[in-house]
Every structure is written in C-alpha cells, then in structure tokens.
Amino acid sequence: MPQSNFIYRLKDLTFSYETGSFTLSVDELSIEQNGITGIAGPSGSGKTTLLLNLAFLLVGQWTTFEFEGRPVDRKRLILLRNRVTYVPQNPILFSGTVESNLLYPLKLRNVKDREARGLVRDVAEIVDIENILESRSHQVSGGEAQRVCLARALVFEPDVILLDEPTANLDEENVNNIEKALKAVSERTKLILVSHDMEQVRRLCANLSILRHGKLRSEKSTM
Ligand SMILES: Nc1ncnc2c1ncn2[C@@H]1O[C@H](COP(=O)(O)OP(=O)(O)OP(=O)(O)O)[C@@H](O)[C@H]1O
Numbered sequence: 633m634p635q636s637n638f639i640y641r642l643k644d645l646t647f648s649y650e651t652g653s654f655t656l657s658v659d660e661l662s663i664e665q666n667g668i669t670g671i672a673g674p675s676g677s678g679k680t681t682l683l684l685n686l687a688f689l690l691v692g693q694w695t696t697f698e699f700e701g702r703p704v705d706r707k708r709l710i711l712l713r714n715r716v717t718y719v720p721q722n723p724i725l726f727s728g729t730v731e732s733n734l735l736y737p738l739k740l741r742n743v744k745d746r747e748a749r750g751l752v753r754d755v756a757e758i759v760d761i762e763n764i765l766e767s768r769s770h771q772v773s774g775g776e777a778q779r780v781c782l783a784r785a786l787v788f789e790p791d792v793i794l795l796d797e798p799t800a801n802l803d804e805e806n807v808n809n810i811e812k813a814l815k816a817v818s819e820r821t822k823l824i825l826v827s828h829d830m831e832q833v834r835r836l837c838a839n840l841s842i843l844r845h846g847k848l849r850s851e852k853s854t855m
C-alpha cells in the first residue's frame with residue numbers, strides 16, 4: 633500500500649467545459665484517507681464538476697494530481713474509475729426490487745450469487761434498508777431511495793464514494809437517517825460529500841472546503 637496519508641493530492645487543477653462558460657480552479661486540495669471530507673458551496677459554484685473530476689469522469693489540467701499516493705495517469709483512467717463510485721445528485725433506481733438493484737453491480741462483476749446476496753445483506757444492514765429489500769424500487773420513498781443508492785455504491789467496495797448532495801429534497805427525518813447511514817459507511821469507506829448546506833457539512837465532516845464561482849479554498853471545520 634502507498635504510504636501517503638492523503639487519498640487525493642491536487643495542485644493547480646483546472647477544468648473548463650467546452651462552452652467556455654465555467655472554469656473550475658483548485659489551487660491546492662489534499663484529502664485525508666479517512667473520515668468524511670466535505671465541500672460546500674452555492675448552486676452553480678462547481679461542486680458537481682469537482683466531484684466528476686475526482687471520479688476521473690471529467691479530465692482537466694493539473695500540475696499535481698495524485699490518487700492513493702500515485703500520479704494520475706491519463707492513459708489508465710478506466711482503472712481509476714473502478715476504484716471510486718460517484719453517487720449523482722438525482723440517483724435513479726432500476727426497475728425491479730431493491731435487492732435486485734443492489735445485486736446488479738455484483739452480477740456485472742461476476743460475483744457468485746450466494747456471495748452477492750451476503751454482501752447485499754451486509755450493506756443493507758449498514759444503511760438500514762433490510763426491511764425494504766423485497767419492495768419494488770418505484771414504491772420506496774425518496775429518503776429510502778437515497779439510502780438504496782448509497783448501499784448500491786457501497787456494495788462495489790470502492791476505495792472512495794463521492795456523494796453529490798445526498799440529502800437534497802428530503803425532510804428532516806430522512807436527512808437524519810441518511811446522515812446516520814453516512815457515519816456508519818464512513819467507518820469502512822472514504823466519503824467525499826458536496827452539499828449546498830454548510831451546516832450539514834459542518835455536522836458530518838472534520839474538514840471543510842468551500843467552493844465559490846469555481847474556486848476552492850479550505851478551512852478547518854468548527855467541529
Ligand atoms: N455539461 C456542461 N456544459 C457546460 N457548462 C456546464 C455543464 N455542466 C455544468 N455547467 C456549468 O458549470 C457551472 C458549475 O456547475 P455544477 O453543476 O458543477 O455546479 P454545482 O455547484 O454542482 O450546482 P448545484 O448546487 O446547482 O448542483 C454552472 O455554471 C453550470 O451551468
């Protein structure tokens with residue numbers, strides 16, 4: 633295993649969309665191996681753009697971009713993409729049951745049925761959705777759907793889960809449920825969370841960075 637304490641190290645990363653209307657610009661960002669790292673910022677500040685760069689799905693320019701202690705190699709992005717999971721802002725469940733949604737990524741990876749069902753039960757317990765595994769995916773609530781998406785990301789056993797506004801549009805009870813699930817998940821997997829809700833980021837994260845107009849600056853959380 634690499635010796636770095638940081639899972640990501642970035643210096644002078646920039647990314648512009650082809651339209652030229654927006655540029656993300658990160659002078660310096662070092663993300664620790666453990667816990668939940670938070671990035672807050674208003675709508676349009678570039679949170680999703682930054683997460684997609686960290687997921688290696690958008691590729692900009694940089695002077696330093698290290699992942700797990702090694703420089704990011706533009707020719708090997710597919711391998712890197714397999715190590716991280718991006719959970720989008722409005723995640724979509726497939727038709728079928730909740731359980732089939734969780735089994736699907738394992739089937740793609742040829743995990744044997746028995747082992748796959750065991751892994752699904754484990755992650756369902758962590759995010760507290762065991763009681764809805766048999767439910768049809770279109771019958772679950774918004775908060776439950778968010779937890780299913782978290783479980784579906786976790787079941788891959790990625791090194792990092794990148795969460796894009798995991799509690800947008802949820803009521804207080806569901807926000808609490810998701811935050812509890814995130815804390816439980818962070819015991820075993822690195823989480824990077826973006827949110828427009830600064831208070832939520834402060835509640836959950838030891839480290840907080842703030843994005844404004846595409847520019848990132850870091851500050852210590854009040855925790
Ligand atoms: N595919 C795209 N092509 C061109 N411009 C884009 C594209 N996606 C996003 N943008 C622009 O980039 C800027 C940052 O968008 P981004 O989605 O990263 O912001 P955000 O902080 O995630 O916002 P929100 O909180 O509303 O989700 C916005 O001005 C947006 O219009």
Ligand SMILES: [Mg+2]
Binds near residue numbers: 680681721796
């Ligand atoms: Mg966004």
